[in-house]
Amino acid sequence: MPTATSLGLPNVRGRVPLLAGLAIDSFGGGCAGPLLLLFFVRVVDIPLGTAGVLLTVATLFSIAAPAAVAVVIDKVGPRNLVVIAQFAQGLAFTGFFFGRSVWLVFLCALLTTSGQRVFWSAIFSLLADVADEGDRDRWFGLGGMMQAAGFGLGALTAGALLAIGGDAPFLIAMAVNAVTFYLAGFLLLRLNAAHHKRAVQDTGPAPLLRKDKAFLVLIGANTLLALCTMLLGVGLPVYVAEALPAPKWLIGVLLAAVSVVLATGQTLVVRHTEKRRRTNVIIVAGLAWAVWGVLMASLLRVPTALVVPGLILATAVFAFGDVLHAATGNALAAAVAPVVGNGKYLSYWQYSFTFASILVPAFFAQLFEMQHELPWLGISLLALIAAATILILDRVFPHSTTQRQ
Numbered sequence: 001m002p003t004a005t006s007l008g009l010p011n012v013r014g015r016v017p018l019l020a021g022l023a024i025d026s027f028g029g030g031c032a033g034p035l036l037l038l039f040f041v042r043v044v045d046i047p048l049g050t051a052g053v054l055l056t057v058a059t060l061f062s063i064a065a066p067a068a069v070a071v072v073i074d075k076v077g078p079r080n081l082v083v084i085a086q087f088a089q090g091l092a093f094t095g096f097f098f099g100r101s102v103w104l105v106f107l108c109a110l111l112t113t114s115g116q117r118v119f120w121s122a123i124f125s126l127l128a129d130v131a132d133e134g135d136r137d138r139w140f141g142l143g144g145m146m147q148a149a150g151f152g153l154g155a156l157t158a159g160a161l162l163a164i165g166g167d168a169p170f171l172i173a174m175a176v177n178a179v180t181f182y183l184a185g186f187l188l189l190r191l192n193a194a195h196h197k198r199a200v201q202d203t204g205p206a207p208l209l210r211k212d213k214a215f216l217v218l219i220g221a222n223t224l225l226a227l228c229t230m231l232l233g234v235g236l237p238v239y240v241a242e243a244l245p246a247p248k249w250l251i252g253v254l255l256a257a258v259s260v261v262l263a264t265g266q267t268l269v270v271r272h273t274e275k276r277r278r279t280n281v282i283i284v285a286g287l288a289w290a291v292w293g294v295l296m297a298s299l300l301r302v303p304t305a306l307v308v309p310g311l312i313l314a315t316a317v318f319a320f321g322d323v324l325h326a327a328t329g330n331a332l333a334a335a336v337a338p339v340v341g342n343g344k345y346l347s348y349w350q351y352s353f354t355f356a357s358i359l360v361p362a363f364f365a366q367l368f369e370m371q372h373e374l375p376w377l378g379i380s381l382l383a384l385i386a387a388a389t390i391l392i393l394d395r396v397f398p399h400s401t402t403q404r405q
Helices: 002-006 016-042 048-076 078-098 102-130 136-162 168-189 213-242 249-273 278-298 304-336 342-349 351-370 374-394
Strands: none
Touching (some): 016 102, 016 136, 016 168, 048 102, 078 168, 102 304, 102 342, 136 168, 213 249, 213 278, 213 304, 213 342, 213 351, 213 374, 304 342, 342 351, 351 374
């Protein structure tokens, strides 16, 4: 399929249920995720502060999920864990739809956050399994595109639902998300066994991750890069609203533009970088984010007429780094992890995103309170540290793992 190849698309024959499941799952998440906190406040009648604490505690309890997945993933197979995660989250959102008790809502929140952690701890192993030889990077790119597109459409649906008024938008969103999780789970059950070939395969003991210093350092470097990816969503709304002479409607436009880039560009990036070493692509992403941080900080020092063009330029630089990292970061981890215990390694790899999601609100808020430029200058420094770390690791990892085949 020459057209698919030129677009950087992998061979999807027999694996369409996986792609459909990813898109449907993400659509439900985009529809319900932005409304979940409001659902607690408006429908369940929980005070905003209590609802925030409830979700935070549920998230903290779910931190153990990647470690639990690591113990069993190479024995039961990533497909089975992803299916369990989908049905668990479907059950949680069914509970949200019917439940009005604080304790029931908390249990459902705990179930959905744990299911979400299990999903992210297993999905990249599944994508690696379904890929044909040489197609792994393309599958990571295509999987990310399907998720970004589904989430974007879901978010648009959430916005349209809010126009209805009353409790109906929130109940509809919860029901839609429950149904999409069940649908995604059933679709994944239809995935042919030949396309998740490592499932239920035990080929001996895996290497001890705690002794693999290079991979642990890679997780640390990716935690810094994951901070970069998450800072835009956390920091841009506050920065524009509180510090810059720019229209607030621009926030949604810029965030949507980044989503479009991720939803359409990842396989093209893989297509045009597949002759490059994965480590070099990640280094370029880190350097791009370092430039992005400096550009964001400089917006407080430029004439008012240049603020909006400067925001657009900075966001374009961020999107460039984001699409490079999204298409290649997970593929690099999958490639350098050992064959025996690959799923275990990729489960722990998710801790880089877990830690970043916990750190990013405090990182931005504390530095922003001290001085409005500091979060952006701080993220530039962290991006440079991450890029330098990857450069050092490039000399440690075998060439065959960092070069796309």
